[in-house]
Amino acid sequence: MTGLLVSTDDEVYRVDSVWLGPPRATFPWRARYVSYGVGLLVMILVMFVQRRIGIGLDFFSVAWALVLTVAVTRLLGQRIGYERPLGQVLTLFGHEVRGPRARTATAGGAVRSGHVRLGPVAAPPRRTRAAVEPRAWKGRGRGPR
Numbered sequence: 001m002t003g004l005l006v007s008t009d010d011e012v013y014r015v016d017s018v019w020l021g022p023p024r025a026t027f028p029w030r031a032r033y034v035s036y037g038v039g040l041l042v043m044i045l046v047m048f049v050q051r052r053i054g055i056g057l058d059f060f061s062v063a064w065a066l067v068l069t070v071a072v073t074r075l076l077g078q079r080i081g082y083e084r085p086l087g088q089v090l091t092l093f094g095h096e097v098r099g100p101r102a103r104t105a106t107a108g109g110a111v112r113s114g115h116v117r118l119g120p121v122a123a124p125p126r127r128t129r130a131a132v133e134p135r136a137w138k139g140r141g142r143g144p145r
Helices: 010-014 033-052 059-079 086-098
Strands: none
Touching: 033 059, 059 086
């Protein structure tokens, strides 16, 4: 009896589509094709957010945008692959953000005292002698009748 080894096509998908740069002038890093597209979108988004919050367009803002873009692109690059493409990761993120959550806030609102009338302070009621001295109960049982 001979053994038969069945090969799968997993090796085909494990190969990263990597662009190392132009011939004879390769980049010092390895990045997949999808990373360049993701990086471009992230850079546009970061620079848009910078302009919206009032950060001007100067050398340091562009440098920090580039650093943040590289960090976010590397983070996304670790999460995506041939088994989990970018579209699936973005869809999952959207479902997580819009998904139902358990309510942690209590019902009701702030306590307000606007409906309470304020006026002069009333004098406390006078106590009579009968209210001060305890009465002796006649008989046993459930109390006065």
